[in-house]
Amino acid sequence: MFAIKGRPAIxxxxTPDAAFADISxxxxxxxxxxxxxxGSGTPLRIHYIDEGPRDAPxxxxxxxEPTWSYLYRHMIGPVAAAGYRVIAPDLVGFGRSDKPAAKSDYTYAAHVGWMRQWLEALDLTNITLACQDWGSLVGLRLAAAMPDRFSGVVLSNGGLPEGGPAPRPFAIWRAFSKWSPLFPIGRIINKGTKRALSDAExxxxxxxxxDARYKAGARIFPALVPFAGNPAVPDQRTAWQVFEAWDKPFLCAFSNGDPITRGGESRFIGRVPGTAGQPHRTLNGGHFIQEDDPAGFVAAILEVAGRDGQ
Structure with missing residues (x-):
């Protein structure tokens, strides 16, 4: 291990490959x-799924949080079959991607920077972004930083907070993630769906x-959401300036059963020019809508991907 720019190596x-062996x-x-x-020069390996024609939109x-690309398993195939190239990464700290061991290694800015490096290294363009939860916090920041690489956005159960108080359900979740002695990832996700996940899921x-050593990112992410007093708020407001002039398709597909993000589309519809005339819709399910209504989310994606100038 080594360090550059005065910051210690991470x-x-x-996660050993054997941990994923029983997933069927x-x-x-x-x-x-x-x-x-x-900041440190530490190598970080990012895992991603890449399906469909390589030359397709x-x-x-x-x-x-706290999922990984497995969340999209019911959506990747249908979108690829419709003629699109589908890429689904695991954020650093999640899935098969590398996991910095200390909570202090994780910042919002670092995550945006890591995923920007990944996206630029793959030279991804003509992108329809489909995002939810922290996928929107990171994904929307990428779109704002590199708008020429993105042609449309489909947003579900997420947002781009820029200060203000945390909703009460989120404040409870944030406290749980910080203080609970146990942090059972699979059961947490099961509580965020309307359908019951199987034991295998x-x-x-x-x-x-x-084990608990691998959960630093999952534990700290709720504390990084930029509500009031968070150091990321100025960067969020800069990103919002981009979206206030965004005239590419921007479709909201929030669910009807998520206590944390319900009604979140109101922060985008009308404020983002690209929301005008879009067939915004309400999906049926909880927070992890990819588990409850994957077909509805796929339909929203194909609506935008088919009309965003490709």
Missing amino acids: KVLR DFPFASHYLEIRDA MVLMMHG IAAYDAPFP
Whole structure:
């Protein structure tokens, strides 16, 4: 390990491949790309799924907290079959991607920087962004920073907070993630869906985290959401300036059963010019809408991907 720019090297954990061996409902080949943390120079390996024709218009599916690309397993195939190239990465700290071991290694700015390196290294363009939860916090920041690479956005159960108080359900979740002695990832996700996940599905969500050492990112992410007093608020407001002039398709597809983000589309519709005339819709399910209404989310994606100037 080594350090540059005066910052110590990051201690990195990598979930053994054997942890994923029993997952039977995720039939996609794994791809990896190594980036470097800008502050320390530490190598970080990012895992991603890459399905469909390589020269086709692209759909980028970005997951949130505390999930991984497995969340999109019911959506990747249908979108690829419709003629699109589908890329679904695991954020650093999640899935098969590397996991910095210390909570202090994770910042909002670092995550945006890591995923920007990844996206630029793959030279992804003509992207329809499909995002939810932290997939929107990171994905929308990428779109704002590199708007020429993106042709449309489909947003579900997420947002781009820029200060203000945290909603009460989120404040409770944030406190739980910080103080609970146990942090059972699979069961947490199961509580965020309307349908009951099977034991095998719960185990698949647990797979990236063999023990508590691997959960630093999952534990700290709720504290990084930029509500009042968060140092990321100025960067959020800069991103919002981009979206206040965004005239590309921007479709909201929030769910009817998420206590944290319900009504969140009102922060975008009308404020983002690209929301005008879009067939915004309400999906049926909880927070992890990819589990409850994957067909509805796919339909929203194809609506935008088919009309965004490609």
